[in-house]
Amino acid sequence: MQRPSWVIEQTLDHSKFNCCGNEKPFPFKCNDCGHAMVLCCECDTLYQGLPDTDQRTVPDWNEWTCSACNAKLPDTFMSLPDYRITFDEWSKLGLDSLISMPPFSDLQRMLNDSAQRLRTYLERGMRSTANRYAFHFDDLASSMQSAIAGAEDARHQGQQFADDKKLADAVRQCDTISDPDLRTYAIIGIVDVLRGDTKNGT
Numbered sequence: 409m410q411r412p413s414w415v416i417e418q419t420l421d422h423s424k425f426n427c428c429g430n431e432k433p434f435p436f437k438c439n440d441c442g443h444a445m446v447l448c449c450e451c452d453t454l455y456q457g458l459p460d461t462d463q464r465t466v467p468d469w470n471e472w473t474c475s476a477c478n479a480k481l482p483d484t485f486m487s488l489p490d491y492r493i494t495f496d497e498w499s500k501l502g503l504d505s506l507i508s509m510p511p512f513s514d515l516q517r518m519l520n521d522s523a524q525r526l527r528t529y530l531e532r533g534m535r536s537t538a539n540r541y542a543f544h545f546d547d548l549a550s551s552m553q554s555a556i557a558g559a560e561d562a563r564h565q566g567q568q569f570a571d572d573k574k575l576a577d578a579v580r581q582c583d584t585i586s587d588p589d590l591r592t593y594a595i596i597g598i599v600d601v602l603r604g605d606t607k608n609g610t
């Protein structure tokens with residue numbers, strides 16, 4: 409079965425998470441002890457005693473800790489590969505009831521739609537908007553990458569397009585890729601370079 413390489417927001421059963429009405433549940437594991445948790449990115453509610461979704465807390469600002477081992481979570485844990493949790497790990501912890509797996513084609517459509525928006529931002533030179541927007545679907549894109557043949561190469565290709573070129577020109581180069589999935593990963597590659605630039609403050 410084609411599926412993402414790790415548990416992502418889009419594979420959770422959203423009806424199980426009720427905190428703020430605008431739930432954006434981000435699944436992850438503690439890098440130290442493997443304990444699985446879900447953080448609502450909208451209201452900062454931490455579901456810490458899964459599968460019991462009534463066990464929850466809103467941690468203090470800058471005080472993200474694992475509820476099982478007390479390890480401190482780094483501020484950037486949501487983008488660190490060590491905090492991803494695979495479906496096997498998730499399953500072994502008895503959490504399958506929290507999964508609602510959409511067809512892979514639905515996830516692809518979601519990703520391609522997001523890439524289209526991203527393409528528009530890039531073409532207009534809206535760097536920070538593109539950057540912020542990309543942050544929210546980076547997990548989706550990265551988790552699906554190894555299930556889509558050629559995606560990794562397309563992403564590298566996009567990164568090359570973005571080097572030494574104006575954004576709009578790099579975007580137009582992506583347009584020459586006819587496969588919609590691969591075109592999506594090329595656009596993501598451009599954003600990779602953009603985010604690198606942003607980190608360097610340029």
Ligand SMILES: [Zn+2]
Pocket residue numbers: 427428429430431432448449450451452453
């Ligand atoms: Zn919430």
Ligand SMILES: [Zn+2]
Pocket residue numbers: 438439440441442443474475476477478479
């Ligand atoms: Zn832990």
